[in-house]
Amino acid sequence: MSDPKGFLKVRTRHEASNRPAGERIRDWKDVHAQSGFQPWTKEQAARCMDCGTPFCMTGCPLGNIIPDFNDLVRQGKWEEAYQRLSMTNNFPEVTGLICPAPCEQACVLGIHQPATMIKADEQTIIEQAWQYGYVRPMPPQRLTDMTVAIVGSGPAGLACAQQLTRAGHTVVVYERDEEIGGLMRYGIPSFKLDKHLIDRRVEQMEAEGTVFRTNTEIGKDIAWDELRSRYDAVVVAIGSGVPRDVPVPGRDLDGIHFAMEYLPDANRRCEGKDPIHGIDARGKKVVVIGGGDTGSDCLGTAIRQGATSVTVLQINPKEPSARPDNQPWPTYARLYQQTTSMEEGGTYEYNTDTVGFVGLDEVNANGRFNLDDTGLACGFVAGDTGHVTGVRVVDVHPDETGVRQRVSGTERIIDADLVLISTGFLHPDTDTLLDQLPVELDGRGNVARGRKFETSQDGVFVCGDAGRGQSLVVWAIAEGRSCASAVDCFFNGTTELPAPIMATQRPMALPRI
Numbered sequence: 279m280s281d282p283k284g285f286l287k288v289r290t291r292h293e294a295s296n297r298p299a300g301e302r303i304r305d306w307k308d309v310h311a312q313s314g315f316q317p318w319t320k321e322q323a324a325r326c327m328d329c330g331t332p333f334c335m336t337g338c339p340l341g342n343i344i345p346d347f348n349d350l351v352r353q354g355k356w357e358e359a360y361q362r363l364s365m366t367n368n369f370p371e372v373t374g375l376i377c378p379a380p381c382e383q384a385c386v387l388g389i390h391q392p393a394t395m396i397k398a399d400e401q402t403i404i405e406q407a408w409q410y411g412y413v414r415p416m417p418p419q420r421l422t423d424m425t426v427a428i429v430g431s432g433p434a435g436l437a438c439a440q441q442l443t444r445a446g447h448t449v450v451v452y453e454r455d456e457e458i459g460g461l462m463r464y465g466i467p468s469f470k471l472d473k474h475l476i477d478r479r480v481e482q483m484e485a486e487g488t489v490f491r492t493n494t495e496i497g498k499d500i501a502w503d504e505l506r507s508r509y510d511a512v513v514v515a516i517g518s519g520v521p522r523d524v525p526v527p528g529r530d531l532d533g534i535h536f537a538m539e540y541l542p543d544a545n546r547r548c549e550g551k552d553p554i555h556g557i558d559a560r561g562k563k564v565v566v567i568g569g570g571d572t573g574s575d576c577l578g579t580a581i582r583q584g585a586t587s588v589t590v591l592q593i594n595p596k597e598p599s600a601r602p603d604n605q606p607w608p609t610y611a612r613l614y615q616q617t618t619s620m621e622e623g624g625t626y627e628y629n630t631d632t633v634g635f636v637g638l639d640e641v642n643a644n645g646r647f648n649l650d651d652t653g654l655a656c657g658f659v660a661g662d663t664g665h666v667t668g669v670r671v672v673d674v675h676p677d678e679t680g681v682r683q684r685v686s687g688t689e690r691i692i693d694a695d696l697v698l699i700s701t702g703f704l705h706p707d708t709d710t711l712l713d714q715l716p717v718e719l720d721g722r723g724n725v726a727r728g729r730k731f732e733t734s735q736d737g738v739f740v741c742g743d744a745g746r747g748q749s750l751v752v753w754a755i756a757e758g759r760s761c762a763s764a765v766d767c768f769f770n771g772t773t774e775l776p777a778p779i780m781a782t783q784r785p786m787a788l789p790r791i
Contacts, residue, residue: 284324337384374401432460434742437758497710528635568700578619
């Protein structure tokens with residue numbers, strides 16, 4: 279049992295320190311100065327109240343048994359803590375670093391004190407487990423004659439693959455890129471998620487029997503219907519790859535790119551590979567459209583590349599620092615959190631809408647422009663070519679009904695040599711899938727599925743962002759685990775694999791991406 283007075287003895291939350299900003303922007307290494315076990319780790323874990331109703335577990339889609347592993351951390355029982363954590367989470371080193379921790383916002387202690395450090399405990403447990411050799415391959419005791427193809431090697435695909443491999447099925451993961459990991463590999467910068475964390479998990483999975491096929495694009499190198507004919511089941515875990523565009527005048531100018539063209543280039547350079555798009559922020563004035571996590575990643579990356587300035591535009595107002603009344607505990611509240619990239623420099627402009635891009639011949643003396651009756655910027659010549667030199671913006675504020683309205687007289691131009699669009703994703707890229715193995719889509723363009731992740735095609739399942747829509751890594755892992763349970767049940771009529779969520783389950787409140 280946990281210390282019943284732990285939260286009374288230790289009332290403050292001790293955050294791990296980061297490396298000085300001036301030091302870390304000169305490299306691509308982990309931003310954290312402290313990770314893993316610290317002198318204060320056990321006493322911080324003792325703050326867990328061991329609630330009769332642990333709402334933290336409700337906030338976590340994986341159903342992590344948080345009070346149990348917190349108490350094991352308090353006692354320094356690392357192997358037992360690892361066993362308890364790994365029962366529900368395949369990749370705690372990932373969630374411990376990049377998950378926004380809905381579990382902590384649901385922590386009962388958080389009603390009147392800073393919440394328990396659940397993320398830090400996860401990260402400490404898994405790092406101690408790797409250090410002491412507790413993380414070992416878990417190959418199945420026997421093999422079945424069932425085969426599964428999983429398309430996509432992001433967190434959903436990898437979690438699904440590991441669960442099905444351990445159940446004894448023959449699993450092959452197909453990845454179109456040259457390395458495994460999906461957006462964990464090519465989307466999230468190395469200073470937030472070191473790629474050796476992915477590599478060591480891939481080695482573990484290979485030792486368990488999972489087979490990986492890289493540089494293989496399903497729909498092009500192998501047709502979807504051919505893949506289905508080869509395997510007893512197919513899992514679609516291709517993510518949500520179609521970006522949301524900013525279709526305003528001047529969009530066809532050079533120097534305007536999606537974030538997921540820019541960030542993979544930077545990650546490829548870090549791994550000694552040639553970039554695909556050749557985008558580099560060095561010596562440029564950068565404007566990032568979109569102020570979520572991906573926009574923050576663009577900011578930190580551009581600073582490290584040597585951008586002369588970085589401005590991040592966010593159409594929404596700055597988040598409140600305290601929980602608002604319309605986002606009550608234990609739901610996930612959209613609160614202001616300064617990311618490590620925001621500590622390193624750059625400027626955020628809130629309540630700012632993009633209404634056009636400026637080319638070489640469009641900047642006038644005062645940098646202002648007029649809006650026509652449709653609210654779009656006047657003066658842009660259709661078909662104009664050249665390189666972007668600025669972003670036309672205007673302030674927006676909600677009216678009494680909550681609808682954003684542009685504020686007259688606030689029009690201005692922000693200088694830019696490089697514009698990065700980071701406004702989220704619409705849906706998965708399903709063109710070849712629909713042509714070769716037609717599945718039904720939902721109203722948002724995602725692959726439609728039933729309660730058990732089944733699509734309209736027999737033996738074809740979908741998990742992660744491809745079916746849910748753009749979401750969080752913790753939801754992707756939960757979906758991968760649940761989808762594995764559904765596939766195993768499809769084979770055997772029953773399953774012992776855990777299913778933490780149903781395909782129709784939604785979070786209490788989804789954080790902004």
